[in-house]
Amino acid sequence: MPHFRRKRGCKISDNLEKLMPSRRQILSLLAAGPMLAPISAYSTAPAQRLLSPPCADEDDLTPSQTEGPYFTPNSPEKQDFTSDAPGGERITLAGYVLRQDCRPVTKALVELWHCDENGNYDNDGYKLRGHQFSDAEGRWWFNTVVPGLYPGRTRHFHVKVQRPGARILTTQLYFPREPGNVVDSIFHEALVLDVTSGGGGGKFGRFDFVVQ
Template identity: 65%
Template sequence: MPTRRHFLIGFAAAPIALPGLAQASDAPAQLSLTPTCSDDDDLTQRQTEGPYFSMESPEKQDFANDAPDGERMTLAGYVLTQNCRPVSKALIELWHADETGRYDNSGYKLRGHQFTDAEGKWWFETIVPGLYPGRTRHYHLKVQRPGGSVLTTQLYFPGEPLNERDRIFNETLLLDVSPTDDGKFGRYDFIVA
């Protein structure tokens, strides 16, 4: 079985896989429910930021050292416009619970931001968040293209038993998750106005 690094190298080396274009048989498939940039109505859905957002997070990609006992997860994707153009230098901010479902509200563990590269790619090395009481497993994110408005949303895990009971769960915000030898690899492409 491949590792998270294998998936990340493949992701970083691959060109953008746009909806409607022929893909090689070994190319990763897009989730059918994930918004695509081919339809103006399919922008990434907004969701509440929740009670635990902290301003002025540090710029970082590696959250894994913040929770050494957590199951490793690589999150990756693109930021694209409605016209399927990659957005470089878009801000991606991530925060989430640790493996026990707790948020760090006094510091910046499992909190940080980065900027997309010239091809609109982003990725974080982190962990699978634990269950927070009353919610399904999720990540919180903010995405902002240069000069654009801030998209605040959440990303979810497919097959989670609590998805159906979570009052704000949205199936268009499901990650495409693959198991690896050393954790999980999750992908989501943000479509922004």
């Protein structure tokens, strides 16, 4: 079943919604390239931070990357993965799905999967696997844990993003200042998350996807 035929949109918590800027604000920020407050489920304290990556008219598309051997189709629709790995360090991933002209993409599918804190993937079920749909402002978010390391790869998340009716973008997201980045042949600097500390001892990672 094609991803873009799913009808249900994602449900954003009231706390998250309060922290999200309006469409007018985000488009103004994207055009001017200033600082933006974070969108974190673990902290309500605003912290100034740069957009990552910045968006301008005719901005570069987000680079695609290999799907890898551990993708499982038909993941459930969910945004909170934390119960799948209760011993992991929490992180909120969030951002926008945008067109090259900075218009937000509504109901874009965003699918996430990754290993647990010990570097293990759940290949029999759907732990640390799920998808959602961007809201009317193009916003998406997941609560999950920081993935562990396994031989041959630096720390990373796997993601698929699809604008309704368009081609699927398959890519990966990376952590800044990871020692493994320099030796991982797949690593791409344009796919590095903007990571800061969140409330409750967790982290916050921001990334905006630019799609066709």
